Amino acid sequence: MLYVVLFFLLFSLLLYVLLGGADFGAGIVELFSSRENKKVNRDTIYRVMGPIWEANHIWLIILIVILWIAFPVYFNIIIIYLHVPLTLVLLGITMRGVSFVFRHYDAFQDKSQLIYNGLFRFSSFVTPIFLGMCFAALVGGELIVTENYTNYGFYDLFMQPWFNGFSILMGLFYASLCAFLASTLLIGESEGDIRNMYIRKSKISTGILVLLGFVLIAYGFFNEIAFIRDFVTNPISIVCIILSGILLFPLWKFIRAGRRILSRYFAGLQVVLVLFAALVAHFPHVIITSEEEISLLENISPDSVIMVLGISLLIGGGVILPGLFHLMKSFKMIKIFDRDEQQFQK
Amino acid sequence: MENLDYARLQMAFTLGFHIIFACIGMVMPFFMVVSHHKWLKTRNPVYLKLTKAWLKGVAIFFVTGAVSGTALSFELGMLWPEFMKHAGPIIGMPFSLEGAAFFVEAIALGFYLYGWNKLPEKFHWFTGVIIGISGVLSGILVVAANGWMNAPSGFEYINGEFTNVDPVQAFLNPAWFSQALHMTLAAFVATSFGVAGIHAFQILRGKSVEVHKSAFKIAISFGAIAALLQPISGDISAKDVAERQPAKLAAMEAHFETEEGAPLFLGGIVDEENKEVNYKFEIPNALSFLAFGDFEAEVKGLNEFPEDEIPPVAIVHYAFQVMVGIGTLLALAGLLFFVSLKKKSWMNNKKYWWFFMLLAPLGFLALEAGWVVTEVGRQPWIIYQIMRTSDAVTPMPGMKFSFFMYVAVYILLAITVTWLMQRQIKALNTQKD
Numbered sequence: 001m002l003y004v005v006l007f008f009l010l011f012s013l014l015l016y017v018l019l020g021g022a023d024f025g026a027g028i029v030e031l032f033s034s035r036e037n038k039k040v041n042r043d044t045i046y047r048v049m050g051p052i053w054e055a056n057h058i059w060l061i062i063l064i065v066i067l068w069i070a071f072p073v074y075f076n077i078i079i080i081y082l083h084v085p086l087t088l089v090l091l092g093i094t095m096r097g098v099s100f101v102f103r104h105y106d107a108f109q110d111k112s113q114l115i116y117n118g119l120f121r122f123s124s125f126v127t128p129i130f131l132g133m134c135f136a137a138l139v140g141g142e143l144i145v146t147e148n149y150t151n152y153g154f155y156d157l158f159m160q161p162w163f164n165g166f167s168i169l170m171g172l173f174y175a176s177l178c179a180f181l182a183s184t185l186l187i188g189e190s191e192g193d194i195r196n197m198y199i200r201k202s203k204i205s206t207g208i209l210v211l212l213g214f215v216l217i218a219y220g221f222f223n224e225i226a227f228i229r230d231f232v233t234n235p236i237s238i239v240c241i242i243l244s245g246i247l248l249f250p251l252w253k254f255i256r257a258g259r260r261i262l263s264r265y266f267a268g269l270q271v272v273l274v275l276f277a278a279l280v281a282h283f284p285h286v287i288i289t290s291e292e293e294i295s296l297l298e299n300i301s302p303d304s305v306i307m308v309l310g311i312s313l314l315i316g317g318g319v320i321l322p323g324l325f326h327l328m329k330s331f332k333m334i335k336i337f338d339r340d341e342q343q344f345q346k
Numbered sequence: 347m348e349n350l351d352y353a354r355l356q357m358a359f360t361l362g363f364h365i366i367f368a369c370i371g372m373v374m375p376f377f378m379v380v381s382h383h384k385w386l387k388t389r390n391p392v393y394l395k396l397t398k399a400w401l402k403g404v405a406i407f408f409v410t411g412a413v414s415g416t417a418l419s420f421e422l423g424m425l426w427p428e429f430m431k432h433a434g435p436i437i438g439m440p441f442s443l444e445g446a447a448f449f450v451e452a453i454a455l456g457f458y459l460y461g462w463n464k465l466p467e468k469f470h471w472f473t474g475v476i477i478g479i480s481g482v483l484s485g486i487l488v489v490a491a492n493g494w495m496n497a498p499s500g501f502e503y504i505n506g507e508f509t510n511v512d513p514v515q516a517f518l519n520p521a522w523f524s525q526a527l528h529m530t531l532a533a534f535v536a537t538s539f540g541v542a543g544i545h546a547f548q549i550l551r552g553k554s555v556e557v558h559k560s561a562f563k564i565a566i567s568f569g570a571i572a573a574l575l576q577p578i579s580g581d582i583s584a585k586d587v588a589e590r591q592p593a594k595l596a597a598m599e600a601h602f603e604t605e606e607g608a609p610l611f612l613g614g615i616v617d618e619e620n621k622e623v624n625y626k627f628e629i630p631n632a633l634s635f636l637a638f639g640d641f642e643a644e645v646k647g648l649n650e651f652p653e654d655e656i657p658p659v660a661i662v663h664y665a666f667q668v669m670v671g672i673g674t675l676l677a678l679a680g681l682l683f684f685v686s687l688k689k690k691s692w693m694n695n696k697k698y699w700w701f702f703m704l705l706a707p708l709g710f711l712a713l714e715a716g717w718v719v720t721e722v723g724r725q726p727w728i729i730y731q732i733m734r735t736s737d738a739v740t741p742m743p744g745m746k747f748s749f750f751m752y753v754a755v756y757i758l759l760a761i762t763v764t765w766l767m768q769r770q771i772k773a774l775n776t777q778k779d
Contacts, residue, residue, distance in 0.1 A: 052456055055449065055452045055453055055456060057412075057416065058445065058448060058449045058452055060416065061415075061416055061419050061445050061448070062442075062445050062449070064419055064420060064423075065419065065438070065441050065442050065445050066442070068423060068430055068434035068435070068438065068441075069434055069435050069438030069439075069441070069442060070435070070438075072430070072431050072432075072434055072435055073431075075423060075430065075431070075434065076423075076427055076430070076431045079420070079423035079424050079427050079430070080424075080427045080740060080741065080742065083424050083740065083742050086420055086424060087424070087748060087751075090416065090417045090420055091751075091755065093413060093416055093417075094413040094414070094416075094417060094755070094759075097409050097412065097413040098409060098410060098413060098759065098762075100409075101405055101406055101409040102406070102762070102766065105402045105405050105406055105766075106766055106769060107402070107766070107769040107770045107772065107773035108769055108772075108773065149741040154742075154743060154744065157742075158742055301435035301438075301511075302435070302509075302511050304510075304511050304512060304513060305435045305436070305438060305511055305513055308438075308439050308513040308514060309438055309439070309442055309513075312439060312442040312443055312446070313442065315446070316442065316443065316445065316446030316449070317446075319446060319450060320446060320449045320450060320453070323450060323453045323454075324449075324453055327453050327456050327457060330457070330461075330464070330465070
């Protein structure tokens, strides 16, 4: 059953990074658009992502619930030492969620839209940055896990681990990943000029993403951050990263050829590869503190808890996944292959 | 004030906020699907208009409830890490199922909101029903987890270690049923009277009376039934508390002395220092009967418990009085509504609408008071008789800032949502058919 739980943990992490990321990215793309394109983007993402806007963010709740039930030690470290950035993430999620609904469900469309839009774009941009910073704090090797809180200052314990050069780079990296996902997704949902706009955005964000990736690795390497050092010396990680670099070319071919589904899968595959490369170098030692590497699989909850959680997840997953798939299909998020190919031949 | 106090205030404030939005988001879908059903059956455009207006309300309340709920799922750990470290795995089952139920709700909401004129009519309506059912399920599951804090079970506590964990038994703890029943009914009462009151106000103003009368009837029907059932559920809860948490019961009733044939206190000013209640009205033997079903039963007083295991008496007592008082009033109002179905002339009387308009906020007041009773009444424990709240709090200093930030953000949100609702009503009134 532990494997079932682990599967769902990683699965919800992946889906949150992918779907939640695309959601954030849509707001980022809108933030960095001209005035006309902002309006176009607003209508496009309402049409495309509207039906699943809330579902995308529940993966985060599932993730956190699995953590606290099955991996209490990990949960405890994350929740105590990342209190400040997590509060900022929550604030961002709150603002983003409500401003999305307010701007589309307000009874009158008037000047208040300016506030909703501004809030939506801004929080879409900063929330993934804080999320990236949280991840960087876990692997950055600056966490001080202690029982004697009074021996350390507030800054050392609760700020320094997440607020440093490495984590800011990681935050920006994740934000540009989100923008890349969103613009690639939206190419397939638009026509003509708007489509060209998204193609342009997709190109720019890919460029920034690759650049930031290199800077991040170089920064980590020269600052002797263990996570990055192990990452660049791990053959599997290297292969994954090279593979994701090579796969950018077919991705671009598919985008240009207008094969929306294939391009979407390839964009997703990029994320899977990057995430896998990042985790595999250290798994199961995901948290790296200033003194040790803490394994995810140590001090897990008793078997009885894992058993019940696994069963709950299987039942829940059995209900949710077909429903989610049907939802996406009904609103043409995923199209059946042959129909897509037909469209392509026209 | 210390870090602990701010952490407690933040929890109380954010939960108090979430409860209102979660309850509305949980109950309003039922009004919506009833109205939708009437539209499908009668094709009377009034019902379509109403369904769509309520639908927007559901979307706004759902998202506010959802984001504040997301924040809460983190806050549990951020404020009470020591509690979650031990309790998290034990009460994980209702939470993981709640996650699933919530997910189903979000999926169903996606279908419902975007499915107009796209999905087959009946299937579309049915997705609305799913929103309601999964919403209520989520609520029940979360309350079951809270029940465990009042009635910890499903583990053995040996030398400060939690062993032999049985998550199913923890989920089905002795308090889960009485609490979940009471809470679910309370959600229906509060939301129904709240929504009905707003429509009563519009009827008084003479705006689109036909729509608002239909809305009033649908909303109040749910509330009236729930309000009449609530005293029965309250009785089950009281007996449950009397048996398992005598200190909480004593605080609810502000009973300091242990007595046989204890009287029920109505009202009164609690003097915690001198341990007495002044200016109260007594009903002889009533407390013994209500708590144990026996007029002569012994009721333990607060003086029986060690000083450091007594909850704040005055707050719990007042909150309990408010809850019961409002509950009784709303049950009578429910009765009044059913009588008015026979005596139709009442509905032409302005006083009738005034009455229901004034009742609008009361259900929510009772709801919050009830939470104060159960949460403050459990203090100083976070897990009853196992872990103290003060031992569970986060080691991070500066909770003061976090508290004030949440207060500012949530008050702003509450104001915005109220303003948005007002605009929805305005739109409904000015809409042409």
